[in-house]
Amino acid sequence: PFLAGNSALDTAQEGPEEGPVVLRRRFRLTMQTLQLTVPLGVSEGQQIQVQTPNGLMMVVVPPGAVPGGPLTIQVPVLSPAPVVQQAPFPPHPMQMQAPPRRQGSEHATPLLGAVDPPEAPVLVPMGTPVADAMPKLPAALSLNDPYSGFAYTTESADEGGSHHRAAFDASGGISDARGAPPPMGTPVFYSDEELAALNQQPFPADVYTAGVKQGGAPVAGQPLPLVAGVPVAESAQAVISQPVLTTAAGMPVVNTSVAGLSPARTFYDGWNGITSCDRRLQDSVDELMLFLNTHNTRPLVGCQVEGWHHERRTRRRRVVRDGKEHWETESYIERVRDFMYKVDLTPFVYPFGFITSVDAAGLSVPDLCQKFVNDTNLLKSLAMKKEVDFDFNGLHSMVYGYIRSLGWRRGLTVSFPKANASVRVYHENWLSAMWENCCCRILCHLTLVPCLLMRIYRGDCCCHEDHAEEDVRSYFRINYQAIQVFEGIRSQLWAPGFSGAAMAMELLRNVFW
DSSP: OTTOSOTTTOEEOOOOOOSSEEEEEEEEEEEEEEEEEOOTTOOTTOEEEEEETTEEEEEEOOTTOOTTSEEEEEEEEEEEEEEEEEOSSOOOGGGGSOOOOEEOOTTSOSSOOBOOOOSSOEEOOOOSBHHHHSOOOOOGGGOOOOSTTOOOOSOOTTTTGGGOSOOOOGGGOOOOGGGSOOGGGSOSSOOHHHHHHHHTSBOOOOHHHHHHHHHOBOOTTOBOOOEESSOBOSOHHHHHTSOSEEOTTSOEEOOHHHHOBOOOOOEEBTBSEEEEOOGGGTTOHHHHHHHHHHTOOOOEEEEEEEEEEEEEEEEEEEEEETTEEEEEEEEEEEEEEEEEEEEEOGGGBOSOOEEEEOOTTOOOHHHHHHHHHHOOOTTOEEEEEEEEESOHHHHHHHHHHHHHHTTOOSEEEEEOOEESOEEEEEOOSHHHHHHHSHHHHHHHHHHSHHHHHHHHHHTOSTTSOOOEEEEEEEEEEBOSOHHHHHHHHGGGOOOOOOOHHHHHHHHHHHHHO
C-alpha cells in the first residue's frame, strides 16, 4: 500500500453486509507435525533449513539427534475457516446499503487510508539467507547513463525548467548519511567481515511491513498484528548475551528471526514507525536493546514521480470600496496534477541497519538505554531514527532525464518518500497520556502555559537535562550504484506523451481562457 499506483485513483472501499446471514472469513492456527531426517555431518545445536508450508524455516537440531536419524518438529500453519454467524434480527434497510467510498485526497498522506486490523496472525516470511534475498543487478561498469544530462526544449521555466535540478522533496525525509561526520569516531556501517557474517544469516523478520501488506495503512495507536512462524524471545538477557556480532559502537546485533522477537507491546505510529510504552522496557537495558533489534527493520523507501502543469483560471469575488459593493473578475494560477505514481525501492535496502549513537557527550547506545532506565522523569522517551545512505542525487537525475526522454514536457517532480523510519519508547503514566494525546497536546499549545510547563519539565530548554533522548541512529545502506538501481526500476517508469501540437493548444488555452 505504501507504493501503490496513482494516488489520485487510490480509494479504500468497504464491502456491504447484506441479509441476515453474515459471512466473515476467519483463520485457524494449527500445529502440523513434520518428519525429517537429520543431514549427515550435522551435530546437535546446529541449525538446518527446513521447507515448510509457510516457507523456509531455521530449525535447531536438538540434543540426542544423530546424523541420518529421524527428527520430528511442529510448525504453525494458518488455514482459512469460514464461519457462519446468524444475525439475531434482520438489519435495518439503511444498514443494508454499502458504506460510501472514501475518496483519496492529494493533500492527504500518499498512502492508503485506515482499514480494520487483520483478524488473523500475520505470516512473516523468513528463512532465506540475506545474500540470496537481495536483488541481483548487472555490474555498474557494464551500464551507461544517457539520461542524467538529457536536454529538452520548448518548455517554460515555471513549468519544468526550474525543476531540472538534483534536489529532494523536503517532506520525503531522505538524507545522505555519508554527508554527516561519523558518530563518535566510528564507521556508519558494517565492515566487510561483519557484512560477510550477516549475509549468511536468515532474512530478519519485518513485522511492520508484513502487517501493512496484509492489513493496509497503519493507524496511529493501533497495535501491531500478531505474527505466526516467528519465535518470541523468552529471555532478553540470554538473547543479547549471544549476538551474531557486536559492532564497533558497542551494539549487539541479534537476528530476531532466529533468536526471537521482543515480546514488548507495540503500536503503530502511523507511517512514521512504531511506539511502545511496555513496562518491561522501563526497567531492563537488555529488553530495550532487544526491542531496538526487533524493530530495526529497513524503512520503506519509494521513488515518487509526479507530472503537473499550471492553468490560468478566473473567479468572481465581492469587493467593498468606498462603502459600495461590487463584483470583480480576477485571474489566478492553479497547479493541476496530471499523473503520480511510486516505485518501490525497499528491496534494494540492506536489511540490517547499523545502530549507533550521535550523542554529543559520547554516550554509546547501551549507555543511552541505561540512562533511560535510570530516568525518573514522567515524560522521558528514547527514540531511534533510521537513515538511508545512498546516492539519491544521482538516481534523481537519471529518473528525471528518463521521464523527459519519454516526451513529457510539463512540470515534473521526482522525490523519495520514506516510512517506518522511527522507533520510540516512552513511559506510560497520567502525564505522558495527556502529552501523547493529540487533542490534549493541541489544547496545551493553544493555552501556552501548560505546554511551556511540560516542555520545561521534560528538559526541552537548554538549562535543564534533556529527558527526550533522540540521539540513537540506525544507518541503512543501498549497496548498489545509482545506475544499477535505475536499471532495476526503469521498466516501471512511464509518462504520457506530450507533443508539440498539445503544447500549442495549451498555450492558446492560457491566452483565451
